[in-house]
């Protein structure tokens with residue numbers, strides 16, 4: 001035990017820095033995922049065929065291929081086509097785009113499961129399509145999709161570990177580095193495991209639960 | 223508008239322009255003919271009730287006025303102007319979204335299942351349209367909404383969400399919400415059908431007061447024959463997407479001329 005504490009204090013800097021990068025990657029990935037999910041999810045419901053097609057292609061590509069391959073593509077192949085992203089940016093954009101594609105299905109499903117009577121009541125009040133969506137449908141869709149988004153957030157957090165493979169200096173990257181220099185695999189990866197778990201279990205999940213409760217209150221259900 | 227022998231005016235003019243006119247209106251779902259070349263006029267300020275067997279097209283009539291359904295044939299006029307169509311180069315063409323939005327502002331509707339917005343309080347439900355659609359200030363909209371909630375007896379519950387209200391209370395809020403838009407035509411589709419018998423009166427009282435106090439034009443679908451008799455200027459009996467028989471309540475209910483009306487009414491009275 002004392003040797004593990006020694007291990008921790010010796011590598012505190014690396015672990016803290018790595019954790020900070022992981023958190024930053026997580027928050028930024030989540031923002032990208034939410035944005036893309038809402039846009040793509042709504043576009044799949046748009047009356048315009050070309051817009052629908054764009055959204056469908058995006059969803060198909062990012063859901064149908066592996067996140068790791070997508071990371072390599074965006075980090076190694078796009079520069080060959082003239083688009084070079086810093087690895088930090090490439091990391092969260094790719095993770096965000098990947099989970100945004102899954103999220104788009106959640107958005108679409110939630111919007112479709114708002115009862116038809118709500119659309120009709122909004123139309124009877126002569127609301128424009130944009131106001132109908134923003135003021136009436138989306139707030140209710142949000143309440144429907146929050147629970148699955150809670151799982152998604154944990155998946156995004158875990159998914160960010162892959163950015164280590166394009167050398168973003170996140171928690172996973174640092175653990176590998178520590179392992180490489182000390183060969184203390186159990187300690188290095190064990191610590192990473194614990195930190196990921198603690199964040200998922202005691203930060204992300206409670207936050208999402210809190211959001212769900214706040215939402216229920218807004219619907220007058222709490 | 224395939225029937226070339228019928229002339230659809232660009233506008234209804236003259237002293238007795240009806241508030242609502244269905245002219246040769248047909249509506250089909252695939253092979254099912256729901257409205258069959260229907261003609262129906264509702265005068266300004268008139269209260270017309272539609273009765274008839276299930277599937278006879280009653281709801282469809284209201285939904286077409288609310289522009290919730292597309293028209294297959296014929297033209298509907300509201301306040302003398304075409305609703306389903308608009309004028310373009312001296313001819314009637316299908317109405318575009320802008321035209322429908324303009325016309326829709328004259329129409330309000332209450333639904334069988336209330337369809338209140340669950341994420342808003344009773345008051346917010348009634349302010350949403352005035353603020354978001356009519357562009358009225360929040361203070362003014364609140365005042366207008368409270369007045370209407372007062373009128374339907376829901377002022378004390380104005381800060382409650384729909385999930386905390388009974389069916390009768392929700393329907394009264396829904397009526398206030400529709401009235402807050404100041405429509406000229408109000409549509410009621412079986413607004414008491416989803417309610418427990420003991421609260422039906424809450425809602426019928428509100429509608430009765432509306433009939434007494436307002437110059438609103440109203441079109442109501444109901445299975446409550448007694449209520450229809452009491453408040454209607456005219457009752458239309460629908461059958462197979464057409465008006466089989468219509469007239470003042472006493473004539474239609476007490477001395478129906480058509481076999482189908484008699485059968486329907488005796489079935490209804492037997493059930494009660």
Ligand SMILES: Nc1ncnc2c1ncn2[C@@H]1O[C@H](COP(=O)(O)OP(=O)(O)OP(=O)(O)O)[C@@H](O)[C@H]1O
Nearest residue numbers: 251254256274275276277278279280281282283443
């Ligand atoms: N969206 C739709 N698609 C297919 N058929 C429909 C649709 N809406 C209504 N119908 C059919 O049209 C017919 C008329 O429907 P409508 O709702 O106007 O009847 P109604 O007179 O209001 O009956 P009820 O007393 O049961 O409410 C019914 O046979 C119904 O099944």
Ligand SMILES: [Mg+2]
Nearest residue numbers: 280281282412
């Ligand atoms: Mg009906």
